[in-house]
Amino acid sequence: MLSQRGHKYATGAKKTIKNVINNLWDPEENAAGIVSLGVAENALMHEELSSYVKHSMQTLQTHAFTYGDSFYGSKRLRSSIANFMNRYFHPHHLVQQEDVLATAGLTNALEQMAYALGDHGDGFLIGRPYYTSLPKDFGSRAGVQSIGVAFGDVDPFSMDAILRYEEAQVEAQKDGVPIKALFLCSPHNPLGRCYPREVLIGLMKFCQRHMIHLISDEIYALSVWQNPEVPDAITFESVLSIDTTGIIDPRLVHVLWGMSKDFGANGLRIGCVISQGNTALLDAVKANSLPTYPPSISDHITSTLLEDTSYTESYIRTNQLRLASNYAFATSFLKHYSIPYSPKVNAAFFLWVDLKPLFSKVATDEERTKQGKDLSGAIMARLTAKKVFIANGESFAGEESGWFRIVFSQPREYVAEGLRRMVKAFSVEVK
Numbered sequence: 538m539l540s541q542r543g544h545k546y547a548t549g550a551k552k553t554i555k556n557v558i559n560n561l562w563d564p565e566e567n568a569a570g571i572v573s574l575g576v577a578e579n580a581l582m583h584e585e586l587s588s589y590v591k592h593s594m595q596t597l598q599t600h601a602f603t604y605g606d607s608f609y610g611s612k613r614l615r616s617s618i619a620n621f622m623n624r625y626f627h628p629h630h631l632v633q634q635e636d637v638l639a640t641a642g643l644t645n646a647l648e649q650m651a652y653a654l655g656d657h658g659d660g661f662l663i664g665r666p667y668y669t670s671l672p673k674d675f676g677s678r679a680g681v682q683s684i685g686v687a688f689g690d691v692d693p694f695s696m697d698a699i700l701r702y703e704e705a706q707v708e709a710q711k712d713g714v715p716i717k718a719l720f721l722c723s724p725h726n727p728l729g730r731c732y733p734r735e736v737l738i739g740l741m742k743f744c745q746r747h748m749i750h751l752i753s754d755e756i757y758a759l760s761v762w763q764n765p766e767v768p769d770a771i772t773f774e775s776v777l778s779i780d781t782t783g784i785i786d787p788r789l790v791h792v793l794w795g796m797s798k799d800f801g802a803n804g805l806r807i808g809c810v811i812s813q814g815n816t817a818l819l820d821a822v823k824a825n826s827l828p829t830y831p832p833s834i835s836d837h838i839t840s841t842l843l844e845d846t847s848y849t850e851s852y853i854r855t856n857q858l859r860l861a862s863n864y865a866f867a868t869s870f871l872k873h874y875s876i877p878y879s880p881k882v883n884a885a886f887f888l889w890v891d892l893k894p895l896f897s898k899v900a901t902d903e904e905r906t907k908q909g910k911d912l913s914g915a916i917m918a919r920l921t922a923k924k925v926f927i928a929n930g931e932s933f934a935g936e937e938s939g940w941f942r943i944v945f946s947q948p949r950e951y952v953a954e955g956l957r958r959m960v961k962a963f964s965v966e967v968k
Contacts, residue, residue: 610639787814886946
């Protein structure tokens with residue numbers, strides 16, 4: 538009794554995440570639950586954020602219960618985001634209120650970019666591995682294809698990687714897929730690294746050569762921290778900070794940001810699009826903003842927080858210190874059990890780990906038989922049996938099976954419990 542697309546959604550929906558978040562482990566309330574180190578949430582500052590929000594609600598006006606003054610964020614919200622960008626993203630040209638459009642979370646912003654920049658069947662280039670939901674965000678309704686770019690043994694954060702984008706562009710043309718944009722997650726999810734300025738400029742020049750848009754998702758911009766393992770690690774630079782003169786038409790450069798990651802506030806549902814040179818794009822997003830405009834109460838909370846510059850500065854600094862501490866704890870655990878992980882991490886809150894060595898030591902004959910067909914699935918089955926959830930790297934379009942993404946931005950005891958369950962899944966005695 539459904540439409541064809543309704544039937545497609547109903548039968549194709551993945552229930553893994555829903556099953557996990559509906560049964561989360563709590564040592565007192567739900568000891569038999571699942572420990573989730575697979576969802577990109579940062580809970581390290583939730584107590585501070587909760588306290589601040591309670592305080593900010595005391596100044597809530599009745600205006601917050603109306604439709605407000607626009608469907609793409611209040612003037613106050615867009616102004617506070619612009620000022621925040623100018624303070625922390627160091628734009629070459631100051632961001633103005635009219636350069637900013639707010640949405641109900643960054644997922645909405647991603648879909649809006651697909652609608653505005655691509656037609657059904659067009660493609661966006663995305664370097665692998667990439668955030669698992671991007672193909673759905675771009676393609677589920679807007680119909681834009683995610684064209685994964687493989688790097689092999691080339692560092693995806695190097696100038697040599699640009700050639701791989703060129704090759705992917707050529708292959709897409711051969712396949713009859715018009716490429717309309719290059720999508721960049723900067724800092725990177727799931728690799729937790731930042732792009733050097735020279736590579737950002739190189740990618741801008743690539744986009745200019747092919748007259749395609751550069752969409753820079755900078756939602757982890759301020760979740761960058763000191764890692765003693767890589768003291769000279771590249772730190773975050775926004776594409777907004779680069780003078781586009783002689784490099785790229787500014788109409789092709791767009792930045793996305795939101796409250797979900799840097800402020801650990803996924804539930805606020807506040808994202809934004811910043812475009813300083815393309816009023817047509819902004820008009821297109823505005824025209825579709827009614828179903829995606831952010832809740833007025835979230836608008837008020839975010840505006841109040843971003844306007845409080847002294848508190849915001851302290852919050853960001855404390856968050857970075859806690860992320861660094863939890864990273865050190867998680868990597869110390871991985872080293873103790875000789876679990877390989879991708880190095881040079883200094884941003885965001887996850888680790889890209891290789892569980893093949895642990896699995897190969899304990900795999901049964903039956904598992905080895907299945908391994909040839911679905912190595913990651915066999916590993917995932919062991920993790921599920923121990924009620925620990927970490928994200929399967931194959932869902933991130935990883936180039937090699939057996940890699941997983943571990944999120945370490947939960948309270949220390951929660952992370953420890955998840956890591957213990959993970960190694961127990963491979964019959965390792967935890968000390």
